[in-house]
Amino acid sequence: MDRSNSSGSSGRSIRQSPYILLSRCMNMTDSHTNETPVVPESLLDSVSLLSKKWHPAIVRCLSNDDGLGFSDLERRLDGISAKVLTDALTDLREYEIIERHEISQSPLRVNYTLTERGKELDDVIESLADWGETHLAEPETEQVVLVADDNKRINTMHTAWLENDYTVRTANDGEETLRNLDTDVGVVVLDRRMPGLSGGEVLDWIRSQRYDIRVVMVTSEDPDFEILDMEFDEYLTKPVRQDELHAVVADLFDRREYSTELQEYLGIRSKLALLQVEYPEETLETNELYQRLRSRLDELESTGIDLDDVDAEAIERLPIGGAE
Numbered sequence: 126m127d128r129s130n131s132s133g134s135s136g137r138s139i140r141q142s143p144y145i146l147l148s149r150c151m152n153m154t155d156s157h158t159n160e161t162p163v164v165p166e167s168l169l170d171s172v173s174l175l176s177k178k179w180h181p182a183i184v185r186c187l188s189n190d191d192g193l194g195f196s197d198l199e200r201r202l203d204g205i206s207a208k209v210l211t212d213a214l215t216d217l218r219e220y221e222i223i224e225r226h227e228i229s230q231s232p233l234r235v236n237y238t239l240t241e242r243g244k245e246l247d248d249v250i251e252s253l254a255d256w257g258e259t260h261l262a263e264p265e266t267e268q269v270v271l272v273a274d275d276n277k278r279i280n281t282m283h284t285a286w287l288e289n290d291y292t293v294r295t296a297n298d299g300e301e302t303l304r305n306l307d308t309d310v311g312v313v314v315l316d317r318r319m320p321g322l323s324g325g326e327v328l329d330w331i332r333s334q335r336y337d338i339r340v341v342m343v344t345s346e347d348p349d350f351e352i353l354d355m356e357f358d359e360y361l362t363k364p365v366r367q368d369e370l371h372a373v374v375a376d377l378f379d380r381r382e383y384s385t386e387l388q389e390y391l392g393i394r395s396k397l398a399l400l401q402v403e404y405p406e407e408t409l410e411t412n413e414l415y416q417r418l419r420s421r422l423d424e425l426e427s428t429g430i431d432l433d434d435v436d437a438e439a440i441e442r443l444p445i446g447g448a449e
Contacts, residue, residue, distance in 0.1 A: 179213045181250045188247040192236035273302040274316040286367045312377045317344035339377035348399040353414045390425045
């Protein structure tokens with residue numbers, strides 16, 4: 126089928142490449158002078174060179190090294206075939222953008238470096254990359270924290286600590302917390318004891334709705350065995366330090382990207398670590414739910430759960446005696 130025309134009998138247009146469109150523009154003339162091309166030929170040539178997928182990538186690779194061999198470039202340019210790399214290197218040598226140097230003849234070893242012309246082009250490519258990062262990159266997803274505490278002073282303080290880094294919503298009781306909850310909220314800083322609906326009841330509601338929300342329970346009460354039935358992610362005892370709250374909230378946003386198993390593992394570990402501080406070992410050994418969670422923790426560890434992505438400070442905050 127002949128696709129040389131921009132449309133066929135069906136009337137559907139075929140999308141033209143930027144290079145072809147620029148060619149058309151270049152052949153147009155200014156309506157006032159009938160002489161000056163709208164697009165100079167030099168720009169068209171530059172676009173032709175940079176529009177080839179691997180050319181800018183090769184130039185960028187060579188910008189940070191004294192020289193790279195063919196195999197080095199092939200490893201760094203994930204997805205490029207040997208033939209495409211060979212053709213691209215030939216093109217760039219013809220444009221005098223790179224140079225080929227023979228290192229040894231037996232075995233044959235060569236490397237490639239940028240010429241002065243290539244270094245000038247690399248500056249242009251770097252500027253284009255910076256422009257794209259500024260104007261074309263996807264905007265960062267807004268990170269929303271809901272601070273829920275019936276103590277207005279604490280509510281105001283925690284909000285002030287977080288608002289420079291996050292979009293912060295506030296609530297003064299359980300009912301207001303529910304009204305401010307939606308899928309935009311990523312982390313809830315939740316007071317355990319509030320009038321009306323308690324923090325525990327709010328937590329149960331969040332989990333029943335299956336929201337992808339991480340919850341840090343904040344309370345003036347020491348941890349007790351009731352926390353074993355609560356599906357929070359972290360637990361802080363008042364008074365909370367600013368650096369402590371910042372670290373936990375940042376960690377909980379990271380956890381939203383973790384697997385379900387890893388999130389479960391860290392939640393269980395948080396509970397066990399809290400209770401190991403509060404109760405002697407003999408008391409823990411007689412608590413059936415504690416032992417059940419401890420067994421589940423061991424089970425998750427035995428599956429080879431990957432902790433490489435977990436911040437080391439987060440693990441240090443959750444020490445478990447005998448679990449590692």
